[in-house]
Amino acid sequence: AQSVAQPEDQVNVAEGNPLTVKCTYSVSGNPYLFWYVQYPNRGLQFLLKYITGDNLVKGSYGFEAEFNKSQTSFHLKKPSALVSDSALYFCAVRDRIKAAGNKLTFGGGTRVLVKP
Amino acid sequence: DAGVTQSPTHLIKTRGQQVTLRCSPKSGHDTVSWYQQALGQGPQFIFQYYEEEERQRGNFPDRFSGHQFPNYSSELNVNALLLGDSALYLCASSPGTGGGEQYFGPGTRLTVT
Numbered sequence: 767a768q769s770v771a772q773p774e775d776q777v778n779v780a781e782g783n784p785l786t787v788k789c790t791y792s793v794s795g796n797p798y799l800f801w802y803v804q805y806p807n808r809g810l811q812f813l814l815k816y817i818t819g820d821n822l823v824k825g826s827y828g829f830e831a832e833f834n835k836s837q838t839s840f841h842l843k844k845p846s847a848l849v850s851d852s853a854l855y856f857c858a859v860r861d862r863i864k865a866a867g868n869k870l871t872f873g874g875g876t877r878v879l880v881k882p
Numbered sequence: 883d884a885g886v887t888q889s890p891t892h893l894i895k896t897r898g899q900q901v902t903l904r905c906s907p908k909s910g911h912d913t914v915s916w917y918q919q920a921l922g923q924g925p926q927f928i929f930q931y932y933e934e935e936e937r938q939r940g941n942f943p944d945r946f947s948g949h950q951f952p953n954y955s956s957e958l959n960v961n962a963l964l965l966g967d968s969a970l971y972l973c974a975s976s977p978g979t980g981g982g983e984q985y986f987g988p989g990t991r992l993t994v995t
Contacts (some may be wrong), residue, residue: 770924798894800983802986808988808989809886809925809972809986809987809988809989810906810925810972810986811986812983812984812985815983819907832966846927856924856925867930867937868915868930868937868938868976869915869927869930869938869940870914870915870917870925870927870974870984871927872917872924872925873924874923874924875922875923875924
């Protein structure tokens, strides 16, 4: 079974400061890892993914994430947060095993509040 | 290029009724997945359709069923609605079942009273 943990329900950060949203995962095989963002009354918007290769993945809107296999983590980061980054962030995992199909398992989400 | 579209946007139903939600995938995508997002929680996988067949299913009862049409659009049907079925239902599409990201629609907000 695969699972995702996002240990922080909410992260508060001042505009211009670095932003980190934590994510750890558990899968039986090697993972595909994803970050999505959700704005109020909207669907999920893709930010970035780790498939293979470089452990540091760069995505949309200045976000990046670092895959750490030994710590089974995939933390989302942004060097300088904007007020418009305030939203709900979800980490998701998918097992590479073909039998796992395309199913994404999501964490519970972390609300980010960026204050001016 | 239209993204994933879902209809209706909002829906209010009574316990015991049946509901059908609709999804049109992003152009070029042939795989559709459905997720349920309860308030304050992450999305939960319901099932996935590819080549008009249910390929994978999450831990949801048989009251939840679906269909995929030749044009890749999909329907989610829920019978005998319970109060606990109140949630945001999200449709996601992708090109095949490989490692690519899934693109999500805006969702249908279902309220069961």
